[in-house]
Amino acid sequence: MLKPLSCFLGLVLGVAAVLGAAGTTPAQQAVTLTGAGATFPFPLYSKWSQVYDVERGVRINYQSIGSGGGIRQFIAKTVDFGATDGPMTDEQIRQAGGRPLHIPMVAGAVAPVYNIPGVGTGLNFTPGVLAGVFLGRITRWNDPRLLKDNPEAKLPAADIIVVRRSDGSGTTAIWVNYLSRVSAEWRRKVGEGTSVNWPVGIGGKGNEGVAGLVRQTPNALGYVELAYALTNRMPVGNVRNRAGQFIRPSLSSTTRAMEGALAAIPPDYRIFFTDPQGRDVYPVAGFTWILIHGEQPDPVKGRALVDFLWWAVHDGQKYAPPLHYAPLPKGLVARVEGTLRAVTTQGKALLP
């Protein structure tokens, strides 16, 4: 009875030893970087990870657990990099210790989407109207403030069904940051964050939840990531910018928004660049960041990490537009280069 068992055990151990020996040799050379955080850039990061593994033989293991989780893991130092759609608070930076850096990767726009029977894409929204609707001050589609900017559209005498995200998300953070910028009442009564206390509206889970509710509910108005609105071909609204132009949300108008905001972007990049200056900029957009420590504990991993980020803001940017992310403008990439050059290990710069 014992004999076959011991034979079997011996076989298992033998196989394990062979596999182990085979596994260790390449593992000593290959570097794996682990990261966790925002779900919004996940399609892009997984594309990058696939391409970078082929090109440079460095594996990027990215888990899209949400921005909050990304910041928590980054503070706990259980990952090589974190990722977030909303900048860390001063308190979180204090908890993280050392010199945490926000590196912008790409930008995403948030677009108003709606479903009004008989009305196509391209309704015009002023900032005041958007804030009014989401505050519950403007409740009907045929409100004079909406009719004034949309003389062509046949807006119905129906209630506006407001749809917003129920889950905490970077999309919401950008949207409510914009509403806070353009409306003092919103700033005072609701404020901003990844989840807020909404005055009106029903909540859908995720972009797909909001898009589903908007499409299923006549006379609904919601907001989703631009990528989501484009791939689902939903009617998208134009938003009036500071220059008084109604701008259709698109990748190019989002990249122009980053250019317009360049002077206002601080050295640590912790900013929502909503409502920037510029003539044809789309005003509701934000960065997604990768979080790294300015002083890297491990020289090999640290070098691999800054090499990857350098690649991401240069060669990696060409993978962004097909996935509906807005690439960084040249002026900003130049600034990010300086930030990456300042990353150190044991006090010495990692990049030559």
Add this chain to the structure above:
Amino acid sequence: MGDRLFAHLLAAMAGGVLVITAAMLAALTVGAWPAIRKFGPAFFASSAWDPVAGDFGALPFIYGTLVSSAVALGLAVPLGLGVAIFLSELAPGWLRRPVGFLVELLAAIPSVVYGLWGIFVLVPWVRATLSPPLKATLGFLPLFEGPPLGIGMLTAGLILAIMVVPFIIAVSTEVMRAVPTSQREAALSLGATVWETTRAAVIPYARSGIVGAIFLALARALGETMAVTMVVGNVPQIRASLFAPAYTISAVIANEFAEATDVHLAALIYAGLVLFLVTLTVNILARLLVARAGRGPGLIRE
């Protein structure tokens, strides 16, 4: 020697359940501690949910959890028992098998699939087909006030009912099938009709099993997350109307956990603790109720 080892092994397994429950309670309490210290028992009575200001209360979520589960059981228990009685007492053998198989299939569908089906099929159906006649006939009741969006407590209750009914059917059918034929024959020989036999001989005999089936359904309804959050509207408010959007405890945890930090995170874990306590309380109350009802004499008992 072997027997004692066996007994100890089984005791250890049973003890493991207690240890896991205690460990979960402890972990929830530790995680929720910042929120427990800040809000205390007032958390149960407060309707605030403001992540920006850091002010939290669980009352609308407790209400939503209990009411959506009550609506679900209100629909699922009569339907489930009816199907179970039909399958065990009336259905011919060739029908019983395929129906039983379909019921099990229904129980195995992942809840996110129910959720997507809910958003794309059930929500428009409730808005356009179910709600208008309800509103036209019963609209004077506060229960059916306001515009029917298709999203809200009623749809959440409906989808929960569809999800839990297979549990009630499957378990109840089995326990009714297990009632000895002698019981039925005794009732029939006294001249009872099929309905009277079922009511007097089968159901009392199978009662504890049926109650177990309902508990299982209730537990699933209270804790169900994905399907509910897709159709409930996710608005933390307390409204009498079943047309109004609402929110449940498990849904708010699933929605906000990934992005939450600090007090917000602690408040969500506190909400998890509340769900734990709500489930416990509901189960204890239900058991007390059954124990009390069980004291009445059955018609034919051994």
